[in-house]
Amino acid sequence: MRNKGRILLCFILIGVLVSANFSFVDAYRKPGEYFTVYNSNSDKVLFMTGIEVTRGDQYLSGDNKMYEVTRVNTSSRIAYADFINDVQLPKINLEALERVKLALDGPEGLAALFLAQEEEGEEGEGEGERPGGWENLERRVGIYTTHSAESYVPTDGEESIEEGGGIIQVASKLSEGFQNQGVEATHDETNHVPHDAGAYKRSRRTAMELMTEQGVASLIDVHRDAVPVEQYNTEINGKPASKVRMVIGRRNQNFKANEELAMHVKAVADEMHPGLIKDIFYAKGDYNQDLTPRAMLLEMGTFEQERQRPETSAGYFAEAVTTAMFGGVVEDEDGDTEDVAPEAESDGGSGAGIMGLIAVVGGGGLAFLFLSSGGKEWKSKLGNFKDEFRNFLGRSKNKK
Incomplete structure (x- = not known):
């Protein structure tokens, strides 16, 4: 009987450890299998999404109202969310933004503005700070597509193409948009099919290569949604375009920094191209956003749109x-322009993961001790373990 208990415990530990090590949750639904989230106070539809909705998810609407999901029926794919508060986006320096708009009207776009600012810094008495205060960062972004088969039915003929879907063309337009503004953009077209639970694990390797080999300052994972076309269709500057949803993974140590970046982008986009940013969805997953505090996951339109709409929006989004x-257009509380905190790559997340692993192993070890020793004997062994642990801590403190 005791041997059966040991075997059972080993299987439980293996299952827990495996689930702890693989957080690449691919919670996307097929087109047509989307969630509808209602305002719990009015029963009006707040939003629809092809991402799995879970209790505790949050949602920032286009008019900057924050909601939290409180009830979810997975079978019917219906959820309800409570209003939390109105969110104040970062303040934009309108004078600085006007300079940006003037540069955008020129043939070289923002590249001309950046060059002028750098030359002014070199010739002036100051230290010649980089635009926006990102002194230690190069203007480089990395772009990739975790769900590389995603497509747009009216243009591509199918909603999914294994050899590489229309989403890759949209990502290319986004890369082109950055390059037009003086930002070095690397678009990695690696195909990460199939669209299964391992997609984020496969794209993680791509994301890491973009960081280590290209030295990018930001990672952008480009997707398209699986909801009705009415949710995304819009016009920007009189052109047919698509709204863009930003998705933030709640389950990683860079959550706050990635949220700050998204808030800065929405604040700027709302001033430059009203209606471009549809909303921000705070989902349960990680989405490889633990790799950098400057990660973005984008929903560039939906499967029933003509691909030209998100391609048009890609250029506007790159500008924003x-x-x-x-x-350098976002102001801090004192009215000075600030940047999105570049903050050093922290191992806080790794440390948290290690501590969690220790907790799992430790708990499993105690359970194993109980099963293998019996009630009275296990208490005695636990007491000896406590004494040894105290001695270890004492030795560690004495070494400091």
């Missing part, structure tokens, strides 16, 4: 991100 990150 470039301005938010490097344009």
Whole structure:
């Protein structure tokens, strides 16, 4: 009987450890299998999404109202969210933004503005800070597509193409948009099919290569949604375009920094191209956003749109991100322009993961001790372990 208990415990530990080590949750639904989230106070539809909705998810609407999901029926794919508060986006320096807009009207875009600012810094008495205060960061972004088969039915003929879907063309337009504004953009077209639970694990390797080999300042994972076309269709500057949803993974140590970046981008986009940013969805997953505090996951339209709409929006979105990150238009509380906190790559997340692993192993070890020793004997062994642990801590403190 005791041997059966040991075997059972080993299987439980293996299952827990495996689930702890693989957080690449691919919670996307097929087109047509989307969630509808209602305002719990009015029963009006707040939003729809092809991402799995879970209790505790949050949602920032286009008019900057924050909601939290409180009830979810997975079978019917219906959820309800409570209003939390109105969110104040970062303040934009309108004078600085006007300079950006003037530069955008020129043939070289923001590249001309950045060059002029750098030359002014070199010739002046100051230290010649980079636009936006990102002194230690190069203007480089990395772009990739975790769900590389995603497509747009009216243009591509199918909603999914294994050899590489229309989403890759949209990502290319986004890369082109950055390059037009003086930002070095690397678009990695690696195909990460199939669209299964391992997609984020496969794209993680791509994201890491973009960071280590290209030295990018930001990572952008480009997707398209699986909801009705009415949710995304819009016009920007009189052109047919698509709204863009930003998705933030709640389950990683860079959550706050990535949220700050998204808030900066939305604040700038709302001023430059009203209606471009549809909303921000705070989902349960990680989405490889633990790799950098400057990660973005984008829903560029939906599967029933003509691909030209998100391609048009890609250029506008690149302008907004470039301005938010490097344009020096966001003010701090004192009215000075600030940047999105570049903050050093922290191992806080790794440390948290290690501590969690220790907790799992430790708990499993105690359970194993109980099963293998019996009630009275296990208490005695636990007491000996406590004494040894105290002695270890004492030795560690004495070494400091």
